Amino acid sequence: MMNIVIGSGPAGRLGSLELGKLGKDVTLIEKNHIAGTCLNEGCMVVCALTDITKYIDLTNRFNEHGFIKSQLDISYDKIVEKIVETQEKLRHLNQLENESYGNKIIYGEASIDGETVKVNGESFEYDNLLIATGARPFIPDIKGSEYGLTNKDILKLDDVPEKLNIIGGGIIACEIANIYSTLGSEVNIIARSRILKEISETSKKYVLENIMGDINVFENTNVAEAFKDKVITDNGDELEGVPFFATGRVPNSEIAEGTVELDSDRSIKVNEMMKTNVENIYAAGDVTGGYQLTPVARREGITAARNIAGYSNKVSYHCIPQTLSLNTEVSFVENEKSECSEEDKQIIGIPGIAGPHSFWNILNGDTGYTEVEFDKKNNKINRINSISPSSVSDVAYQAYLMRMDYDLDNFDEFLEIHPSTDSNYKIIKTMWL
Known part of the structure; x- marks a missing residue:
């Protein structure tokens, strides 16, 4: 066949x-x-x-x-x-x-x-x-959109743009903003609503203050017109910089x-x-x-x-872990099937600890942040936001346990390799269990 x-x-x-x-x-x-x-x-x-x-x-x-x-x-x-x-x-x-x-x-x-x-x-x-x-x-219907760059153009640039206007507020927009800001560009993010809606407000605040602090963020703002070296917003502001579309x-x-x-x-x-x-x-x-x-x-x-091939198989879209690749990773997962009531929710958040690649961050006080939402009644995890160098592996593991519908007692059997895991284990194994 x-x-x-x-x-x-x-x-x-x-x-x-x-x-x-x-x-x-x-x-x-x-x-x-x-x-x-x-x-x-x-x-x-x-x-x-x-x-x-x-x-x-x-x-x-x-x-x-x-x-x-x-x-x-x-x-x-x-x-x-x-x-x-x-x-x-x-x-x-x-x-x-x-x-x-x-x-x-x-x-x-x-x-x-x-x-x-x-x-x-x-x-x-x-x-x-x-x-x-x-x-x-996706290129939005904006006058002058032909001047805009997308991720397809990254490897076509001759040099780092002096100024860059990133249009969009999702993960890709923030990753591109972080890259070019660190490489020396003056970067604006222009989002038609809020940025980083995928993570909690507390986690978002940490990202904006401690990881993307040099980037100007304009929320609830639309771009009315784009030019080769600037954009004009719907309130008439002119923002200098090459337009870059990260709009889906x-x-x-x-x-x-x-x-x-x-x-x-x-x-x-x-x-x-x-x-x-x-x-x-x-x-x-x-x-x-x-x-x-x-x-x-x-x-x-x-x-x-x-x-x-004749082997019956299905896809399950449940507890999908994701990450935002910045200079410090931001990883997150949510149990979208949770039926936890508001009164049974408990949210615990703590700063990161000196896990892998975090030791020298202690001097500046920016070792990360982890927030976990629990279902007190059913002894389960509803949601995790973790900001740390180890968050990618941490949250992938946690997402698997959530997807398998394990309760919190199962987390106590996990044995770390030191130093490997960040503060979500501390929350789950010490503050909760």
């Missing part, structure tokens, strides 16, 4: 790998570069740049303490050059990995015509089709239009098995809307592949 996968981002790449592992005949079609937005334009680019800004932040701290004297000379074009070099190596490895399972990879722009996929002038009939074409940056993403679903059913937001409509309304067509990843996260896309791609 011929199985065709269109798109090689996290969903398509992992889906095709899973099909190959299960012994299925697979053709993977990719329009541009293997590994999709994540490696080539998205989170891995952000993470690479944030590695640089963490180093700058740490060096500045050591200089302030006086035991290291150094002066950094940052070369943005060299950073970009080395990111591109690393991307090329990873693309090569990703291709070899996929081909090692017997999968065929074709580069070109695909189109769907009934039971046939066309690419590079050839037609391929399929028994099953997985559409994993991802998403692209749009599914690349045009390929499926007229073939499968789309939702109102133009994403491909699927069920929990990643099936569309057409029996032998599946979709996974950002093109289906929902969580725009690499781990979720991977899980969806694998789920679709297993169902294609």
